[in-house]
Amino acid sequence: MSAAPAAAAPILELEGVHKSYDLGRGAVHALRGVDLRIHAGEWIAIMGPSGAGKTTLLEILGCLSRPSAGHYRLRGRAVDALTGDELAHVRGDQIGFVFQSFNLLPRLSAEENVALPLVYRRRPRRERGERAREALARVGLEARAGHRPAELSGGERQRVAIARALVNRPALLLADEPTGNLDSATSEEILALLRALHAEGHTVVLVTHDAAIGERAGRLVTIRDGRIESDRPRRTES
Numbered sequence: 001m002s003a004a005p006a007a008a009a010p011i012l013e014l015e016g017v018h019k020s021y022d023l024g025r026g027a028v029h030a031l032r033g034v035d036l037r038i039h040a041g042e043w044i045a046i047m048g049p050s051g052a053g054k055t056t057l058l059e060i061l062g063c064l065s066r067p068s069a070g071h072y073r074l075r076g077r078a079v080d081a082l083t084g085d086e087l088a089h090v091r092g093d094q095i096g097f098v099f100q101s102f103n104l105l106p107r108l109s110a111e112e113n114v115a116l117p118l119v120y121r122r123r124p125r126r127e128r129g130e131r132a133r134e135a136l137a138r139v140g141l142e143a144r145a146g147h148r149p150a151e152l153s154g155g156e157r158q159r160v161a162i163a164r165a166l167v168n169r170p171a172l173l174l175a176d177e178p179t180g181n182l183d184s185a186t187s188e189e190i191l192a193l194l195r196a197l198h199a200e201g202h203t204v205v206l207v208t209h210d211a212a213i214g215e216r217a218g219r220l221v222t223i224r225d226g227r228i229e230s231d232r233p234r235r236t237e238s
Contacts, residue, residue: 009076010037010038010039011038011039011040011074011075011171011172011203012036012037012038012061012072012073012074012075012172013036013037013038013071013072013073014034014035014036014037014060014061014067014070014071014072015035015070015071015072015073016033016034016035016069016070016071017031017033017034017035017036017060017067017069017070017071017072018031018032018033018034018067018068018069018070019031019053019056019060019065019067019068019226020068029226030053030056030226031053031056031057031060031067031226031227032225032226032227033070033227034053034057034070034223034226034227034228035228036057036221036228036231038203038205039203040171040201040203041198041201041202041203042203042204042205042218042219043195043198043203043204043206043217043218043219044204044205044206044217044218044219044220044221045206045207045208045213045214045216045217045219045220045221046058046205046206046207046208046221046222046223047207047208047209047211047214047220047221047222047223048222048223048224048229049224050209052223052224052225052226053223053225053226053227054207054223055176055207056226057207057223058174058176058205058207060072061172061174061205062091062095062097062174063079063082063087063090063091063095064091066080067080074090074094074172075094075171077090092117092120092121092168093168093170094170094171094172095170095171095172095173095174096164096165096166096168096170096172096173096174097165097174097175097176098158098161098162098165098173098174098175098176098178099161099176099177099178100176100177100178100180100181101181102149102157102158102160102161102181103161104149104157104160104161104164105149106148106149106150107148108148109145109146109147109148110136110141110144110145110146110147110148110149110152110156110160110163111129111132111133111136111145111146112132113149113160113164114132114135114136114160114163114164114167115128115129115131115132115167116164117164117167117168118131118132118167118168121168131167132145132163132167133145135163135164135166135167136160136163138163138166139159139160139162139163139166139193140159140193141156141159141160141163144156153186154181154182154183154186155182155186155189155190158178158179158181158182158186158190159190159193161178162178162190162193162194162197166197171203172202172203172205173194173197173202173203173204173205174205174206175194175204175205175206175207176207177207177208177209178190178194178206179191179208179210179213180209187213191213191216194206198218218233219231219232219233220232220233
């Protein structure tokens, strides 16, 4: 009998991760010994009350913050040991970010906003334009490429932000309350887009306070007082 195939290695892995902040009157412990493994192609929601540590966890996953203790490996690489320049390269090359507040530059067009990560990577102008238009087409906004953020609806601005997150073709999409500033109908459109990206093979990690959104993810991680309280698979929508 042949041996069973080995399980695929996780795309990211946290082991015993702590994060604390010194506010002058003693340390504030945002994360307390978090263990988390995420495999390629997963669709994960992270939920918890205000102050539970959700945003801190997402910042560490996105290489925006370092653990105070513990270890973080991304694709087998020890992220917590990287220099600042190396962390910036990992963020630009492997991770796409989607924020609640869109974070678009008001004087730039949708295409120019989407192309910004490629500007930072010093890609040629022609390549920047082609890839930005390709990313906008993926979110259904190729016809709005020349419009500035003030000329777009909230849902369109979030689609531009998602296109910007996709333009570097990252391994991991991190979304922090991506529907928090949107009405319910527009929120459904953005969730449908994220589900479609997940169906294409993207690994999606979404922080949300909305239980209805959390219950629709493929896996639901709840965090409380800086610790993982539960981690369970969910039945996704068809």
